Amino acid sequence: MRAVVVRRFGGPEVLEIVDVPVPEPGPGEVRVRVAAAAVNRIDLSTRSGALTAAGLLPPAPEVWLGWDVAGVVEAVGPGVSRFRAGDAVIGLRDVLPAAGAQAERVVLEQAALAPAPRTVSPVEAATLPLIGLTADRSLALTGLAAGQTLLVTGAAGGVGGLVCELAAARGIRTVAVAGAADEPEVRGRGAAEFVARTDRLGAAVRRLVPGGVDAVIDAACAGVAAHAALRGGGTFVALVAPYAPPPLRATRVVVQEVYADGARLAELAALVDAGRLTLRVARELPLAEVATAHELLAAGGVRGRLVLVP
Structure with a gap:
């Protein structure tokens, strides 16, 4: 073969x-x-x-x-x-x-x-397998509940797009970051707010969410720039270890590590069949x-x- x-x-x-x-x-x-x-x-x-x-x-x-x-x-x-x-x-x-x-x-x-x-x-x-399990585990690591706020960088990418859909299904208010042309796409996948990619990410997000978001999933490896949008004591999920910022302001910083979880993958496949994952x-x-x-x-x-x- x-x-x-x-x-x-x-x-x-x-x-x-x-x-x-x-x-x-x-x-x-x-x-x-x-x-x-x-x-x-x-x-x-x-x-x-x-x-x-x-x-x-x-x-x-x-x-x-x-x-x-x-x-x-x-x-x-x-x-x-x-x-x-x-x-x-x-x-x-x-x-x-x-x-x-x-x-x-x-x-x-x-x-x-x-x-x-x-x-x-x-x-x-x-x-589905790699990006689906990565998105799902990243969201689980935030510990967010319905009504809380989440910043997703790279929201137009594979992982970021699925995070937006999974978060919306759980009633989490998502602020999506992507290129300006991607706004219709990410809003269509459940993002409540949109911020065009910028070097002053923290300030832009805090104008929408005073005090900062409850959690960040950094699919675009923005690092400390995305961390600036996080409230004190919030949770930052990095997808790549070298881009994980220090836990400033009593935040919790974790690095997501995907693994082959067939049982959870079956549940994600069922969400695809239900039209809830794209x-x-x-x-x-x-x-x-x-x-x-x-x-x-x-x-x-x-x-x-x-x-x-x-």
């Missing part, structure tokens, strides 16, 4: 498509025939060596790419009870030494998988054009996800 691998760090030119043996599922594992696999910024950080340099990925002669997957169960290992061959599934590969999800097949633990949403295509479904695909590309996907994502300005189809 074909899979995407990196044998040396660098730009998109280091990406290789190689032939490897079809993996066999072990106890508690499921082999999925991949229908679609999204490309995420963590793939860019993996390819460039940034994750390894930061101590977040151990050095290895080969690094396999791809976290998100949508596909069909092809085989199951001993002890698997939740899935059987032919089931349409989605899943998240977080820590696994074997081939990643950007491949023709991938083996995952059954706990990392969920039934695929029924109302969207596999290409759309492949965009999945956006910017472009579909064949697996052989993985380097093009990296170039497009690195250039920025992509609205929606880039998805590889083996």
